[in-house]
Amino acid sequence: MRDEALIHFHYGRQISAGLLLAKNGGAAPELISEAAPFLSPRNPGRSVVGFCACHPDAVDDVVAPPPQGWESWRFQQWDDWFGRINGVFLVDLRLLRVVQYPLYSCAPQVVRCDLSALPHRLVPVEEWLGQS
Numbered sequence: 784m785r786d787e788a789l790i791h792f793h794y795g796r797q798i799s800a801g802l803l804l805a806k807n808g809g810a811a812p813e814l815i816s817e818a819a820p821f822l823s824p825r826n827p828g829r830s831v832v833g834f835c836a837c838h839p840d841a842v843d844d845v846v847a848p849p850p851q852g853w854e855s856w857r858f859q860q861w862d863d864w865f866g867r868i869n870g871v872f873l874v875d876l877r878l879l880r881v882v883q884y885p886l887y888s889c890a891p892q893v894v895r896c897d898l899s900a901l902p903h904r905l906v907p908v909e910e911w912l913g914q915s
Contacts, residue, residue: 788869790815791848792822792830794876798848799827801865802834805843808869812894814838815874815881819900824876858889876901 788808792799804811814834821833835842849856849864856864861871861884870885872894881896 785868787867788872789846789865789867790834790872790874792827792834792874792876794825794827796854797827798853799831800848801846801871802831802842803844803846804841804869807841808867811869811872811883812881812896814841815872816897819896819898820902822874822876822898822901824901824903827876830874830876858884858891861891862886874898 786806786808788804788811790802790804790811804814807814814837818834818837821830821837823829823833831845853860865871865884866886868886870883873882873884874896875882879898879901881894881898882891883894884891
C-alpha cells in the first residue's frame, strides 16, 4: 500500500510549493514537529527549504503551489489536488497549527504537532527597545 502525503506551508494567503512524501506519509506530523526549528515563521518558501534541510531523505519531490482561492478549499478540492493515502497537511505558520485533509474523511482535522521550537517571530527594533 502507498503511504504518501503532501505538505504545504502557509502564512496568510502566501502558500509554498508542496513537499511530496512518497513513503512514510503517515509520519508527516512527527516530521513537521522535528523540522520546527528549521522553519521560517513568516516565510512559507523558506520553511520548505528548512524542512528539506532537516529531512533530506524524506522529500521525494516538490510540486507547484495550489492556485489562487486555495484558502476556501474544502475536502473535495484538496482531494482533487492530491488525493493520496495520507492526504494534504497544511502548516499554518501564523497560527502554528497543522491541519490535515485525509483521504478517507470529508472534513479537515487539526493534527498534533509540536511547533513550539519554531524560531521566534521577528519584532521591530523600536518595539523591542520599548519593552526595556
